[in-house]
Amino acid sequence: MRSPRTRQTRWLVRDREILEAALRLFAENGYHGTTVDDIARAANTSKGGIYFHFPSKGDLFLALLDYAAGLLFSKVDRAVRDVDDPVAKLERGLEVFVRTIASHRTLARFFLVEGFGAGPAFQARLRDVHELFIGLIKDQLEAAIRQGRIRPVDTGLISVIWFGALYQLLLRWLSTGESAPLEESYDRLVRVLAKTIDLEFD
């Protein structure tokens, strides 16, 4: 699995507290619905404190994108690291990705929705993060093809389709108040997606 293109900063303890607070607030109220004061309060520090750790609200948001992507990525990476078979790796990776997002409503909202809320200036960065995950899928598909596990397919397109489908599924799950169990519809999703590479999962 390719090493992430995300800036892998080592976050200090205090940074993390702020980032966690900001993550929650941004996810819940959006970028513009969250004030620096709100974040300071939630992080048990002061406005000045925030500005000591991050040069601006925008930079904090950008850092948060990296932070959140790092969280997600490392979870997936750890789960997949010692799986050898690329198809199994894909299965496992997607599963952990979905499971992680599903169990962190906050992460989900930030990653899927509110990331766009900061305005056009920040959207490119969120796309980068999305591309990172599309790339992860693509890499495994290509490995699977190289190893003859699946027939050659348009990996660039398939990875986009898979990510798009996953994204849309999660989005709906988020907006319907998470009433329906995500697990079950996820299983069905995977089975359908498998058809796009002429494979029967499970």
Add this chain to the structure above:
Amino acid sequence: MRSPRTRQTRWLVRDREILEAALRLFAENGYHGTTVDDIARAANTSKGGIYFHFPSKGDLFLALLDYAAGLLFSKVDRAVRDVDDPVAKLERGLEVFVRTIASHRTLARFFLVEGFGAGPAFQARLRDVHELFIGLIKDQLEAAIRQGRIRPVDTGLISVIWFGALYQLLLRWLSTGESAPLEESYDRLVRVLAKTIDLEFD
């Protein structure tokens, strides 16, 4: 094709001028990056003029969602109205949907991205619009099944996958500066999606 759930307001001439101006600005600079003054200027009217036609900036945005969805929907609807075969209807509908969005960068950005940028308060409404289009796909799939044109499938899930894939494709096309021709990758997309219903398009 189901009649739209969108509020079918009859927009007056002046309303439309304002909506068009707002559409362009919101799409380009986001909800928070666009001031009412900007809109007034772009619509060749005054701030007060905007408020004479719309009760608030937020209402204007909401009205815009309906307006944009109406534009898209009527385009698709007109193109599909006198096609009988549901599979052909689907093909044609998706094609017109993509073509329309692709030829209106502004509409695309607004519809796909900036709709979320206005903050949590507006996201529910954008989701409604997305659901409307997911519903259109679902309806045709079910008609196709009823008429025996395709095998029975999980239409609820398939329609989400298709929309998600389409969405993601358009999103990438938008963010890559529309360099690559959308048409070509769209054709490949359709062929892959067809596999999810065990069908060979074309």
Add this chain to the structure above:
Amino acid sequence: MRSPRTRQTRWLVRDREILEAALRLFAENGYHGTTVDDIARAANTSKGGIYFHFPSKGDLFLALLDYAAGLLFSKVDRAVRDVDDPVAKLERGLEVFVRTIASHRTLARFFLVEGFGAGPAFQARLRDVHELFIGLIKDQLEAAIRQGRIRPVDTGLISVIWFGALYQLLLRWLSTGESAPLEESYDRLVRVLAKTIDLEFD
């Protein structure tokens, strides 16, 4: 009884409709809490209609002061016109004044309270109206003295005291939601005020 110093305009029918509507709204919501649109709607006309009859909102307010004072004054004047004895005239005049105000909550609020709400620029005019009524009291006191009905007193001061006391009584009656009957406390008031001129009313 002296003829009023108030501009005794002959109000046209349409003027009156507007004035009555404005009176009600100003009394209820204050000068700044009432828009020209509100008045237009309440008077069954349009904004332009208002401006045809009155040059500005401020002028309408000023006209209203005259109109309201005229209403009050003419009521009192009619009741008192053919009373000869100045003491009886006083008694009757005050009684009608209080009764009229008490039965027109709107008139009361406008005359006693909201008249001040239009800002310093208009307060002088309201004071004029108040002075008019103080003058009415003073005139009768002086007549009574001239006719030997009461002992010579400081009429300038006494009239202010009486008006002030009456004013305060009405103010409290207004703000307590008019729960207590005004009539009864008014009777007691008069008896007390009589002492200030060494007289026993009734």
Add this chain to the structure above:
Amino acid sequence: MRSPRTRQTRWLVRDREILEAALRLFAENGYHGTTVDDIARAANTSKGGIYFHFPSKGDLFLALLDYAAGLLFSKVDRAVRDVDDPVAKLERGLEVFVRTIASHRTLARFFLVEGFGAGPAFQARLRDVHELFIGLIKDQLEAAIRQGRIRPVDTGLISVIWFGALYQLLLRWLSTGESAPLEESYDRLVRVLAKTIDLEFD
């Protein structure tokens, strides 16, 4: 003398500077004739500064009512605290009340007139303050009766009359540009009011 019902906030230094500036401006130009910017400028601070200390213009105004009432009340209270005889207490209290108001045109205008100018929403609060002072008078009258210093009278009514008369006297003095000396007419007023309780002051 009853302890004041007024919110006895401890105003901080900066609060006071703002309150004093606002008092002057509100008194001179009325509530609606005074902008928050005006106040900021007059208080040598910025608009944001005002909002750091007071949540809104309306709250500032309300705070000002308490502040002004507190000023007046404490002046009167201090002057009266160690006077034992209730009649002397009344005399002294009213005198200080009038003298204080008379020497602070600003306080006078705010307290007597502009308090009403802010619109219906604020009038209740001003009435409360007025009632506070009416209550002070009433308390002393009752004490005087209890101690047999004056004959039993309708203290509720008398206190309203006295306050109303005082109020009106001050109002006229204000609007006539304070040309005539208030002291002299005040002395005459007291002598007349004394008659309402069958007493000869001085």
Add this chain to the structure above:
DNA sequence: TATGAATGAGCATTCATTCAT
């Protein structure tokens, strides 16, 4: 490092007034 008072540019919204029809 941390704090929080202060700043001021920015913005949505209101509303008296005008004027073409």
Add this chain to the structure above:
DNA sequence: CATGAATGAATGCTCATTCAT
């Protein structure tokens, strides 16, 4: 005479950012 769309100056309020302590 009447209408109501249009204007734009005015204003209350927000909030990212700074900086003295």
